[in-house]
Amino acid sequence: MDKNFNYSNLKLGIIGGGQLGRIMSHKAKKMGFHVTILDPTFNCPAAQVSDKHILGGFYDKEKLEQLVQETDVTTFELEHVDTSILKELFDHGHIIHPSPYIIELIQNKYEQKKLLDKKGVPVPAYKDVKKEEDLAAFGFPVIQKAKMGGYDGKGVQMLKSEADVKNALQTESFIEELVDIDKELAVIVARNIEGQIKCYPVVEMLFDERVNICDIVMAPAKISKETADKSREISIEAIKALDGVGIFAVELFLTKKGEILVNEIAPRPHNSGHYTVEACATSQFEQIIRAVTNLPLGSTKLISPAVMINLLGEEGYEGEPFIEGIHDALEIPELSFHFYGKTFTKPYRKMGHVTILDDDIDQALQKAMQAKDILKIKGSKKI
Amino acid sequence: MDKNFNYSNLKLGIIGGGQLGRIMSHKAKKMGFHVTILDPTFNCPAAQVSDKHILGGFYDKEKLEQLVQETDVTTFELEHVDTSILKELFDHGHIIHPSPYIIELIQNKYEQKKLLDKKGVPVPAYKDVKKEEDLAAFGFPVIQKAKMGGYDGKGVQMLKSEADVKNALQTESFIEELVDIDKELAVIVARNIEGQIKCYPVVEMLFDERVNICDIVMAPAKISKETADKSREISIEAIKALDGVGIFAVELFLTKKGEILVNEIAPRPHNSGHYTVEACATSQFEQIIRAVTNLPLGSTKLISPAVMINLLGEEGYEGEPFIEGIHDALEIPELSFHFYGKTFTKPYRKMGHVTILDDDIDQALQKAMQAKDILKIKGSKKI
Numbered sequence: 015m016d017k018n019f020n021y022s023n024l025k026l027g028i029i030g031g032g033q034l035g036r037i038m039s040h041k042a043k044k045m046g047f048h049v050t051i052l053d054p055t056f057n058c059p060a061a062q063v064s065d066k067h068i069l070g071g072f073y074d075k076e077k078l079e080q081l082v083q084e085t086d087v088t089t090f091e092l093e094h095v096d097t098s099i100l101k102e103l104f105d106h107g108h109i110i111h112p113s114p115y116i117i118e119l120i121q122n123k124y125e126q127k128k129l130l131d132k133k134g135v136p137v138p139a140y141k142d143v144k145k146e147e148d149l150a151a152f153g154f155p156v157i158q159k160a161k162m163g164g165y166d167g168k169g170v171q172m173l174k175s176e177a178d179v180k181n182a183l184q185t186e187s188f189i190e191e192l193v194d195i196d197k198e199l200a201v202i203v204a205r206n207i208e209g210q211i212k213c214y215p216v217v218e219m220l221f222d223e224r225v226n227i228c229d230i231v232m233a234p235a236k237i238s239k240e241t242a243d244k245s246r247e248i249s250i251e252a253i254k255a256l257d258g259v260g261i262f263a264v265e266l267f268l269t270k271k272g273e274i275l276v277n278e279i280a281p282r283p284h285n286s287g288h289y290t291v292e293a294c295a296t297s298q299f300e301q302i303i304r305a306v307t308n309l310p311l312g313s314t315k316l317i318s319p320a321v322m323i324n325l326l327g328e329e330g331y332e333g334e335p336f337i338e339g340i341h342d343a344l345e346i347p348e349l350s351f352h353f354y355g356k357t358f359t360k361p362y363r364k365m366g367h368v369t370i371l372d373d374d375i376d377q378a379l380q381k382a383m384q385a386k387d388i389l390k391i392k393g394s395k396k397i
Numbered sequence: 398m399d400k401n402f403n404y405s406n407l408k409l410g411i412i413g414g415g416q417l418g419r420i421m422s423h424k425a426k427k428m429g430f431h432v433t434i435l436d437p438t439f440n441c442p443a444a445q446v447s448d449k450h451i452l453g454g455f456y457d458k459e460k461l462e463q464l465v466q467e468t469d470v471t472t473f474e475l476e477h478v479d480t481s482i483l484k485e486l487f488d489h490g491h492i493i494h495p496s497p498y499i500i501e502l503i504q505n506k507y508e509q510k511k512l513l514d515k516k517g518v519p520v521p522a523y524k525d526v527k528k529e530e531d532l533a534a535f536g537f538p539v540i541q542k543a544k545m546g547g548y549d550g551k552g553v554q555m556l557k558s559e560a561d562v563k564n565a566l567q568t569e570s571f572i573e574e575l576v577d578i579d580k581e582l583a584v585i586v587a588r589n590i591e592g593q594i595k596c597y598p599v600v601e602m603l604f605d606e607r608v609n610i611c612d613i614v615m616a617p618a619k620i621s622k623e624t625a626d627k628s629r630e631i632s633i634e635a636i637k638a639l640d641g642v643g644i645f646a647v648e649l650f651l652t653k654k655g656e657i658l659v660n661e662i663a664p665r666p667h668n669s670g671h672y673t674v675e676a677c678a679t680s681q682f683e684q685i686i687r688a689v690t691n692l693p694l695g696s697t698k699l700i701s702p703a704v705m706i707n708l709l710g711e712e713g714y715e716g717e718p719f720i721e722g723i724h725d726a727l728e729i730p731e732l733s734f735h736f737y738g739k740t741f742t743k744p745y746r747k748m749g750h751v752t753i754l755d756d757d758i759d760q761a762l763q764k765a766m767q768a769k770d771i772l773k774i775k776g777s778k779k780i
Contacts, residue, residue, distance in 0.1 A: 017724040021723050022719060022720050023717075040423055040426070043423070043446050045734055045735070046737060046749065063426050064446075292678075295754055304727065309723070310724065312730075313730040315730075317700050318700050337404050340404050341692060344687065348695075348698060350679070353404075353428055353429025355426065
């Protein structure tokens, strides 16, 4: 689409209707665009706030084609999709960003790592697992990762010793050296059709150890300016290596020795960038819309320090969600409450999040911990 | 609803589906609520982002009753509605905020003024017009206002001299002294069910003289701290006088002598509070949702100075809108673009707005003027 395209008519298609698609749709609607969601779940989070819902799965070629045919621009909230039909449509001139070729590359964590490595982007040592003996190539403990299909801690495990080899993932995989991690960082990078690149502040991710799901995000990260600059530089290099259009979340390891290594890249808005809705001049969700619709990227300026916490379904419950403590939590100043409209909770399911702004990041963290203590997402059924 | 109500299930009804209802729905959906819109226009701005649309007018008692019966809480984006059925439902215990009795009072600008006056809130001198001679009671020039139905400069006119009396509004009206205005100010005040009150910063409104529609809003207003404090104090007094629950926009005159007078009150989110979406910890649109659903009010802290400009339909065009200059305008840093998804433009129709953040309010204003020069909402048909 050129600059004189009638933007008041723009039809955007989003593959995936979870919380990321929901907030993307919010922002696309803010700008006046028409939004169609492709998702297999009736009344999914994004469909509730969009113009049209195509009920279909992410491997349903017919429905994927329908989405692309009916809209001006197609983008993604998730990378686990059938790329074959999308590549065909892309080759025929349909606007799909990031390109399905990039999505396909990123789907395979091993190929992703190989590309970054080849382009000089620092990554942990890694090795393809072709036979069982390869698992022991770096000694133990070692990290084993499935090449395909992993997310939210799934498809990743530590082999502590030789004895764990019998429990290894029985799928195409690779091993990665166990990095001595000081902090896990993340940087959101946007790149638009014209090649303009904008980079968000470096944030720090804290994890729920029980399930390895990102739990708390601090923006900005408590790191030196030098580390922050270097992290942003590496993240931009990684995105240049991919040559994609959209929003990319670069997850980084800061090692105890002060090295910065790229862990992996998500080719879409990311949990580590939720804070941008309240804390940055342009959120990651608006930024992707700008990027894929040939508009200039917005300012990534941090307007206020912020801490984001995920609201995960409580252990021991499932069914219709019940938000415990909302009244008390909303007493906390500068707290913004997000709930995704999912009609079913289960343990550790991402049900919502809150973002707390404070000029003092430590104060923000303290308020966030308080909110985390108060807010519990329980369910109609004890399990 | 009590504090242990299941908020994950909350059904909110909004009377009115324009841009105010649209952003209210955005914020209610952010918090996970189910939203139903009542509006007579198919595919109206708010219906595009809500769960359900009841197609009906604001004086359609059956549809108003349906909305209230189907939802847990009903609120308003506009005050021009039939209150008789709403009062009945309210009296039977349905939750409607602000109460239809307050809406009814505010609908009549003369009664509104009388109440404020009685409660000691400073207002311009005013007088009921019972017969034509009353129009001359304050001499000329004088302002004549229709008691009912006015908005956006409609229902208000200046009678410059005796000769204008023949052009006077032929409806129930009152006159108001012509105030020697230095600035027009506005303050958004929120009050929740528990009686908690929060007040936003004082803003300055600039008007498009041609049609008397608010054009530009500067937050904060360039006034002394003393004037700001006094403005907030008077605005809070005005809302206490009304005894309402929700969001109220208090429009004020700052006279050349330094007096502060209440012009009028809107019992709903207001154009002068659009800036709160980007610039405050809690937007007016989230605040009304919190207020009417028995949640604590959020912080009204100004995170950054901001200037908002309305995007009005260009003179000389109507029909399907075309946004001219969007690409160039979005190059302006810290600019947030809102377009309401209206499918038909006409001269001076509110089609969208932009908000610009800048630590320096004069810089923000300069960028806003630049955006105003670049962005034109034209239509498919020249008129």
